[in-house]
Amino acid sequence: MAACYAALIVTEEMWEAALEYPNGFPGDNNAPDWIACELDQHPHGDHFATLRDLTKADDGAVWAVWPAPEHAEIHHLVHCPSTSPKKQDACWLPTGHRGGHTWERFE
Known part of the structure; x- marks a missing residue:
């Protein structure tokens, strides 16, 4: 399946919040x-x-999560633990995501 690609403009406030995570x-x-x-x-x-x-020590990423652009929130989320059947690719989405794993798009 193809990615959603709904876009969000990154505001200065959003970026400052993302930089607060060590x-x-x-x-x-x-x-x-x-x-x-x-x-x-x-x-x-x-x-x-x-x-x-x-x-790697923190195991995750800082994500923007939004139902609508004016309601975007910034969160630290751990990566999905799923790997491809051959264990060559990992899923880079957050744990508990809906839809397929990112590695499925490339196999």
Whole structure:
């Protein structure tokens, strides 16, 4: 299935909230202009997009979650533990996501 790709403009406030989470990668202080939902296409419910990855020690990423752009929230979410059958690819979506795993799009 194809990704949703609902877009969200990243505001300065959103980026500042994302930077409050420790264990980011060095040099990740440049905010993207916009982000897109990384879930499979879905007709309703929250959208999820990575704002910044965190180091392995923290095991996760900082995500923007929004039902509508004016209600976006910033959260630290742990990555989905699913891996492909050959264990070559991991799912980079948050634990408990709906729809397929990201590795399914590429196998």
